[in-house]
Structure formats: structure tokens, C-alpha cells
Amino acid sequence: MAIKDLTRDLTKRIASSHIKWSLIIFFVILLFNFIFTPNFFHIEIKNGRFYGSIIDVFNRAAPVMLAAIGMTLVIATGGIDISVGSVMAISGSIAAVLIAKMDVPFWMVLCLPLVFSALLGAWNGLLVSYIGIQPIIATLILLVAGRGIAQLVTDGQIIVFEHPPFEFIAGGSLFGLHFPIIISFGVFLIILFLFKFTALGLFVESVGGNSEASKYCGINAGRIKLVVYIVSALCAGIAGLIAASNIKAADPNTSGDGLELNAILAVVIGGTSLNGGKYFLVGSVIGALIMQSLTTTILTMGVPVQVTLVVNAIVVLVVCLIQSKNFRDILAGIFKLDFRGLLRRMPLKGGNK
Amino acid sequence: MKLSFSINQKYLSIIATISVFVILYIVSCIVFEGFFSEMVFINFFIDNAFLGISAIGMTFVILSGGIDLSVGSVIAMTGVITATLVEQAHLDPLIVVPIALLSGSFLGLLMGCIIHFFDAPPFIVTLGGYFLARGIGQVISLESLPIYHPFFQFFIMEGIPIGDTVIIPYIVVIFLVLFVIAVYVAHYTRFGRNVYAIGGNIQSARLLGVPIGKTRVGVYTLNGFCSALAGIVYTMYTSGAWSLSGKGFELDVISAVVIGGTLLSGGVGFMAGTMFGVLISGIIQTFITFQGQLSSHWTRIVIGVLVFIFILLQRFFSSLPVSSKATRVTYASMREQAELTK
Amino acid sequence: MIESTPILQVKSLSKSFPGVKALAGVDLSVWTGEVHALMGENGAGKSTLIKLITGVYRRDQGEIIYNGEKVNFSSPREAQEKGISTVYQEVNLIPTLSVAENIFIGRFPPEGVKINWKSIKKSAEDSLKKLDLCLDVTQPLSSFPIAIQQMIAIARAVDFQAKVLILDEPTSSLDAKEVNLLFSIIRKLRDDGLGIIFVTHFLEQVYEISDKITVLRNGLLVGEFETQSLPRLELVAKMMGKDLEEFENTEKKLDSAVQVNGNRKNGKSFIQIRGFGKKGMIYPFDLEINKGEVLGLAGLLGSGRSEMAKLLFGIERADKGKIYIDKKAVSGSSPKFSIKKGMGFCPEDRKTSGIIEDLTVRENIMLAVQTRQGLFRKIAKKKQDEIVAQYIKALNISTPSPEQKIKNLSGGNQQKVIVARWLASQPRLLILDEPTRGIDVGAKAEIQKLILKLSREGMSILFISSELSEILRCSTRIAVLRDKVKVAEMMNQDIDESAIMQAIAEEDNGN
């Protein structure tokens, strides 16, 4: 009874929210694959682990998903963080140097990069909230300088290493799932609950919605912003560890290149407005999945490289048209779609019991 | 009437931007021998003409409260179109250049229409444009295409002479002329003011009778045009075109505009600020080349630090206290009335 | 000379929003040379009707006949070009543009490509002068207080060559003096043959200026009446849909509460302010507020009332002076600190410093309570729902659900939500800056009653209002400000309206 209520409540909430459209888009892509790439949903178990295209989508989406989670919060406060790619590179580089060149305990290999990432996030946050620099410029400084720092850490080289415990981060598995999937969803759940079960979420939305009015309500906008930039950098740092572990190397030049655009895109597809205010963490996660499944689809379809971008463009446009209410109204006007009537006429009632 | 030195608040940030540029310039001149020369100064403009042209269009977009990520791709696309048509189809540049400009403007128009009529977020729409333009460029050609046609050499080699040895190349002239027109459009025409209005508050602007649709579509079309022009100037500057060029260029353009004091949230900023934003990127680049011995990673860090110092100074200057007299309200008849009640 | 057809006629207009039927079959006829008041409770549909006329919203049903033709404006711009000039509720100007531009944006004089800034500046100054305002029109609009912004919006609208002038609560933050000025302009325009639609919640103003009244209730038309032949109480009854008696009862209750309040002895001192001030904002002042006392703040626009409140609450940092709460000096000045110390501040400008548009009614109400509780002790959803339901009921907030976004509420209901936000936080000192702005008569009485009730329970209240009668009704003591200086303080029993007026308007000798 309770579960029934809960699911009904959930479906109702999804149906009335922004997330609906990103979910629909995701399912359309999956449906497309279901029809055109027969092996897409084929899952097999090897060494007690699930393998298959669809699993791969979740696995590869992890870095963008992580960055998108942090980015969602930053965008919700009315900011933007374009330094995530650089932070990712720095974090990976530090880990690699610690493994390859220094003899430190494993926990430090995990912690130091993240601590440093958090510091970089705090730097961004300070510039934005206490010095009052526009977020895009504040984080641009780190975008530019950050790659330099990463190169400085590795001395401009690609550092290759072998370290089984660290390789577990990207290569290992838990409950039959690739470990990055566990990490990204773990982080997602932690942040979801942290922001839902404290007033942080409310304050973030309030600062992003109207920072002046939030001030009158006694919300310390500066501190809230500081927190979200730290969270964003932390997420990027974790993504950096995964990436480094994945290629068993740190590449300060290309790691995380373009991550900021992908993360922002995932956030916007997920329904969060760049103007700040209401945010949709679940939407951002779906957004990241949409983008990865698209890439995978295009790859498996064997689309020629030159055309890939055009396909990308068309898909992006379709995505934003579907999310546009005006467009849907116009479509409905053209086709005179009468969903309710259609449903009523369909013999759906009294199905399987 | 009393004389007072109250500066209108809205000019503060632009004054700050200019002062910081001047300070930076003077410091560079003192630190580096040979920095203070006509040639170096004109090189700021030559090396950044395409950035500047693009930044002019972007300023309108950002002022209107939007953003355009497609500029780098449009530059590549128009470059490739121009190079192919001139070198492979052997068309006259006087036909090719308008075609290239039209293609850029058309893409802008398309994006503007989608943004306006479907109320879609500019970020996604122009990201679509980003993929599309680059895709078209790559479909046309994946190779780097050189241009030998003298028409294109002309604009970079020839120019308006000043003094005996120095000339201002025509690409810089194009940039400066466009800049003057842009200042005029932004500050003296209805279109320009409407751009500011919708950037300030789009709902209110609608209620006040500002033509939202025309303005927004116009802004993106204009930016498409500017990007295309920047693309052509870029092919002149590099004597060639490549479908992969201009990667990450959108960020350079946006940051030049924002460093120039324009608020990314729209409605606040000046065209002149953008000019200085562009010059500041120029000064930073030149600073690095004069420094000469920096390794590539230190270069990036130094650029970051310079941007930081610059922004900090700008913040400092624009937070200097202004006289609050300027916003005083008086009642013309208050005194008379008070006397009457006595 | 009255023409045979109205200049503007609306026939059975209907409009629904998701979950709300905002208007259902409403008629309205406005003739040339008349001032037509549009009356109704908060959320009755007045603003919606206006926005349907000017093409902001698309109507579901009905027709609009303007100047003898059926019209269907697709945007406010079209309506404006056809000669319908409108001041919308709330200040709908562009904060980042200069004052002069705000007056001319969307309707720059047609000649030439180049805008002639000199003449624009001149005409802007002239049109403001008609409203007795003298200010630097090149400054951005946002640097002026809300009341001045409202005057600027009015100046823009009356400057038009219009056939119909629509004013949606133009007087909500104005003083008596400004209102008089506005009315003399309205009369002149009326005599010139304009049809004028006027929305307000001030009954005196309706009777002073209007010729006819159309009353709406819950989106339905109650009727059109001649102002002269509709007694005041009957009008109220028609708006509220209550019996005359019922309304008279609440009024009586309020009056007796006022009586009780006036006779009450003062409690212990709660807050003492000594030499508090900030350069360029307000000169140092002393103030003392006792427990369970309502201290009224009176003064003209720009006399420093809101500045005093902002300083007290820590929105701005004072550069001089000390505050003692419960006889103990407190240090620190930030809204957060003040809230922790048990203060609450309901600001004057609800659009920029009150509502958070994209959040729901529930979230907007809970914000202050939540900050008081602290970040980590989130109030359970069930508790939230209880609190919210309680205040929605107490203030009669008309919303389809607590989960409605606040921006979809009518202006008056938004104001009620903000008041509810601060009442819910149960402060020890509540600063109310124009809390009844844009609120209908019924709810206004409710809020006044609530103020008296809370003060009886021991809450101290600093009450700012441009309406003298309201201040006199509610407060035990009154402080008067003039030109950023506190000039007088008096006990309520001793004085009447004219005494305060005198204190407000009096010029310093020898100045």
C-alpha cells in the first residue's frame, strides 16, 4: 500500500517536473539503440561482473556525471565553474606523481589530490563570493593556470605507473558493477541527501533565485557559494582520480579537456537554468547519461568522423526543441494531437491483473 | 549650481578597466626594453583583430543577457568556405567574401530564431551551432587549406601609413571601423538600447514595449556576421584556413568581453570596455613573448596570475566610494509648500 | 460630450492558469473622460484583466473592443503603439538603465536613426518635473528607492499621447503628497478625454478620483457601479463577498483592540539604540523599543525610515553607535546575526528584496524560520506544511496550493507571503516596512489585528508606513523622521494626524 502510494507520488512528481523531458529523451535514445543496434542491451557476466554497451554507457559517463553534479550546485547559485577540467587534470597528476615518484601510503594517494582539489574550489569560491569577481572569469583564471599547475606537477610529462590498488578505482568492481559506476552514484546519493536533508539545498536555490532577498532572510550567500565551489572542485578531483586510474597514467595536457562544456551541457539538458535558482540533480545525472549514450551510439553506428559533429548538432537541437514548451505547443497544433482523447479511445482498461 | 566630482556609477567599471590597462602598459614598458614602441602597440591590434571583431559581436550578445558558444566554429567554417571557394573553385574573392559573411549571419539568424521562438536556452542552442558549424567545416575539408590569393595578402600587408616605417594594416582598419560603428549602434540607436533593456530585465522590457523578438534575433544574426568577418580576417592573418582552428576560441572572446567590464548576466557594460578587454589580452600575450624564457607551463600560470591581478585591480578601482549626491532626489516645490503650511 | 460607445470595452473575458481560473466572463466598459476604478480583493483578477487587455497574456475567451474595433494585441508593444498606456503593478522598469532611458525605452521619438540624448534627457526631466521630482536622470534606476521608481513609471505612462491610461496600483508606495500630485494629473488627462482605469486598495482614493467602479471577486464580475451611489461599506462588502455586518464586526473588533492597545502600560525595554548612524544614509539617532510595544515610524518619502530599519537589521553596517538588547551591548551586524538575536525584517521592496520568484510559497515562507533554526536542523516537511497552512489561513493567502511558485501569485498575495515569512519566524522584534503595501482592505485589517495581537503577547514591533492613519491605529509610540534625522518622538495618546503632519513637514528654522 505504502509502496504503491510512493510510486504513484513519484510518477506524479516526475510527470510534473522538468526531469520528465530529459527522461523521455534518454528513453528515446535507448529505444533507437534497441531497434538499430541489436547488441546494445546485451549484458553478459564475466568474472562476476556485468559487461555490455549499456553498462559501458554508465561506466564512461562517470567523470562527466561527477562534474555535472558539482556544476549543478554551482549553477544553481547563479554561478558557473569552467575550471573543472583543469582541476581534474591536477588531481590526476598529483595522484600519479605520488604513486610513481614518492613513497606514500595509499590513503594519502587518495586524500592529497582531493584535499588539493578542495583548496582550489575554495579559491574559486573566495574569488566569487568575497572578492566579487564574475564566476566565469574567476574560474577562468584557474582554467588557464590550472593546466599549467598540472604540467608543473608532472614536469610536463605523461607519468605512467602501475599500482593495483589505485587501478581498482577505474578497473575494479563491486556487486558486479564497475567501480566508477559505484563511485559516481555514491557521490550523487551523498550530495543529494546532504542537500536535501539539511537546508543547504533550499539556501542554494534561494541564493541563486534572488541573492538580495536571501540576504534579508539571513542567509550568508558568500558561505553558500564557497561550499558549492568546493563541492564542484571535489567532484572534479574524484573524476581526475578515475581518469588517471583508467589509463594508468596522468596526462596533464588532455585530461579533462572540454569537461566544463560537457558538464554544463549535462546540467542544462537536465533542466537546471543557467540563471540559477531551482536545480535538478537527477536531471543532470540523466543529462550526463544522455550525452554518453549518444556518443556510444554514434560510435557503434560507425558514423564517419566528419559527420559526427553534424549529428551531434542535430541531436542537441532536437533536445532543446523537445524541452521547449512553445515547440511542443506548435507541434501539438500541427498534428492536432489529443493525447487524452487518444488514451481514452485506447482499450487500456482492465488489462492484466 | 555646485561643482562636484561625482562620477556616474555606471562609468566606474570602464574607468577602472582603462586605468588598469594603462598601468599594465606602463609597467610593461618599464620592465621590458623595446615594449614602448609603435610597432608593439600596433601589433596588439594586428594579432587581436579577429578576436576584437568577434568580441564586438559577443558584447551585444552578452549585453542582451545571452551567450554564443558557436563563434570559434563559425570562424573555422567561414575560413574553410572562403579557402575552398577561392583556391579550389577559383571564385573571385569579391563574391566569396559576401557568401562567407552570409553563411555566418544565416547561422546566427537560425540560432536567434530558435532561441526566441522556442524560448530555448542560448547556451544549448549555440552549442548546437558550435557542433554544426564545425561539422560543416569538417565535411567540406579536413585538411589545412592555404590561401595564396593576393586579395587576402593585401589586407595584411598593405595599410594606412603612419610615420615613415609603420603602417596600420587593413585588417586593423576593418576592426577599428567596425568598433566605431558598434559603439554608435550600442549607444545611439534604438536597437542598441533595446539590447541593453532586454539584458536588464526581459520581462519588464516586454511590458515596456521593447520588440524582444526582433532584438534577440538581431543580436545573434549580428554576432554571426561578426564571427564570419572574424573568420575572414583570421584567414587573412594566417594565410590559410583549417576546420579545426579556433578551438576554445569562444572562451577567449567571452573572457575579453567580461574582462572589459560587461556583466555576463546582461544589461551592463560598454563597447569601449570590450576594446580594452581585447587590448588587455594583447598586452598579456606580448608580455609573455617579451618574457621569452618561460616554459609552457609557467606561461599558463603567469597568464592566470596576470588576469587575476588585473581583475583585482579593476575590482579595487570600481569599489572606490562615489559621492552619493548624484542619487539625491529633491522636490521642486517642497520649500514653497512648507512655507504655506506655516 | 460623451460618445455613444465606450473607448474600451471588454466582453466576457476568461483566462485560466494551471490550477486557477483567474477570470471568468468579465465585462468592463471604459468611456472617454472617465476614471474607472477596478476593485477587488488580492487575487480577484484585476491585474490579469489588465494584462489581457494589453496583450501580455493571451485570452482564453471573450473579446476586446478598442476605439470601435475588435482588437487582439499580440504584445504590450502593439497596445502601446495603438495608444494604451499602462503602469503595471510592481515596478516593471529596467533597473540597469538610466532613469531617462526607462522613460523612453520602447518608444523613442521616431525621428532619425540617431537617438538625441540631449533632448531625451531634457524631456525626461520635464516629465518628472510634472510630478514635482528633480533628480539626475542619467543615474541608473536601481539607485533610487522604490517609491521614486514608482513615480518614474507613472511619469513614463502619463507622458504618452494615449487614449487609454491604465494604472495598476500606482499609489501603493506613495505618500499623500505624491498621490495628490498624481490625482491632479489624472484629472487633467480625464478632462482631455482619456479613458482611465485605476486600480487601488485605498478606498479614500477611489472615492476621491473615480467616476465608476467595477468590482471583481474570485475572477467573477460582481458589477459596475456609479461611485457616488455606492456607499463605502457596501463596496467593501461587494469586494469581500461578506455581509456588511460581518465586516463591521471585524472593524469594531479592531477598534476595540486599538483602544486596549492605546491604554496599555509599556513593558520592559527590549532594545536600546544609541547614536546609531551611517554616513550618507542616516544621521546618528537614539531609539528605544520596549517589549510588547509598537513603535511607529513616520516621515516623508526619502526621510530615512527604511534606511533606519536596514541599519538596525544589519543589512548595512553602521559606522557609529551601539545597540543594547536586554540591556546588554551586542556586537556584530549582519542580518543573520540579527535573526539569531530575535529580530525579523519585512522589507519594503518585495520584488527585489522580498520574494524569491522561482521558489514555492511554502519555501518562501519557511526561509526565515529555517535560517533561525540553522542550516543543519532542517524543519520536517510535515511541520513545514503545518506552519504554512496556518499562515495561509491566517492571512487568507489565495494560492491554488502551497507548492505554487510565488511569482504566479497576485501582487498582494506575494506581499502576504513575505509578511507570513517573518511572522512565522516568531521574532522578538519585528521590523515591518510598509507591510500592507498592495494588500486589500480585508487582509489589511487582519494584519493590523495580528500586529496588535502579537504585541499584546510581548513582541516588539517597529512599524513603518506611509499611511498615517495606519500608524496611528497600531502604534503605541511614534517617531518622526525628516531629511535623515530623527526629529520627534511622541506617545500616541497625546497626538492626532495633524500633529504628526506638522512634525513631518516642518522645515528647520532659518533654513
Ligand SMILES: Nc1ncnc2c1ncn2[C@@H]1O[C@H](COP(=O)(O)OP(=O)(O)OP(=O)(O)O)[C@@H](O)[C@H]1O
Ligand atoms: N502567471 C500566472 N500563473 C499562474 N497563476 C497566476 C498567474 N498570474 C496570476 N495568477 C493567478 O490568477 C489570480 C488573479 O491574479 P491577479 O494578479 O489578477 O490578482 P489581482 O486582482 O491583481 O490581485 P492583487 O490585488 O493582489 O494585485 C490569482 O489567484 C493568481 O494566483
Ligand SMILES: [Mg+2]
Ligand atoms: Mg494585481
